[in-house]
Amino acid sequence: MPTYVYEVINPDGTPGERFEVIQRMSDPVLTEHPKTGESVRRVISAAFISGKWSDSEAKRTLNDDKRLGDLGFTKYVKSSKGTYEKRAGDGPDLISSD
Incomplete structure (x- = not known):
């Protein structure tokens, strides 16, 4: 399952704390922080792709x-x-x- 990054929306509209949530792709996008109930939005971030030049491949090769x-x-x-x-x-x- 993918890990999504969310950030709290402060009352003045500025971005606040960021946190990660593991969700299915079919799950609805969160609108509230799961613990505090504050308004949140999903943040677009780079995907982790494992390949020839990834960290996981480097660890496998170097071990x-x-x-x-x-x-x-x-x-x-x-x-x-x-x-x-x-x-x-x-x-x-x-x-x-x-």
């Missing part, structure tokens, strides 16, 4: 150690205090501050 190595990155993960183990890429297998 794949083999892919990171293929892209030329080296990834180290902290294994104990002052010690890091290589998980992807070139370089020493272990980095230690000792």
Whole structure:
């Protein structure tokens, strides 16, 4: 279901607090704040589209150690205090501050 952004309409007509509501596309547009009863209007905002350059795709790609190595990155993960183990890429297998 989509997430819609609404804003409170202040008595002088200026925009007030913004909040998000998850609604079906077939649900009627809200005219009152669900908690306070103040007048609200729906705000047009950019849609979230997951694709090749989205945040979710970047997280998926950067969490794949083999892919990171293929892209030329080296990834180290902290294994104990002052010690890091290589998980992807070139370089020493272990980095230690000792």
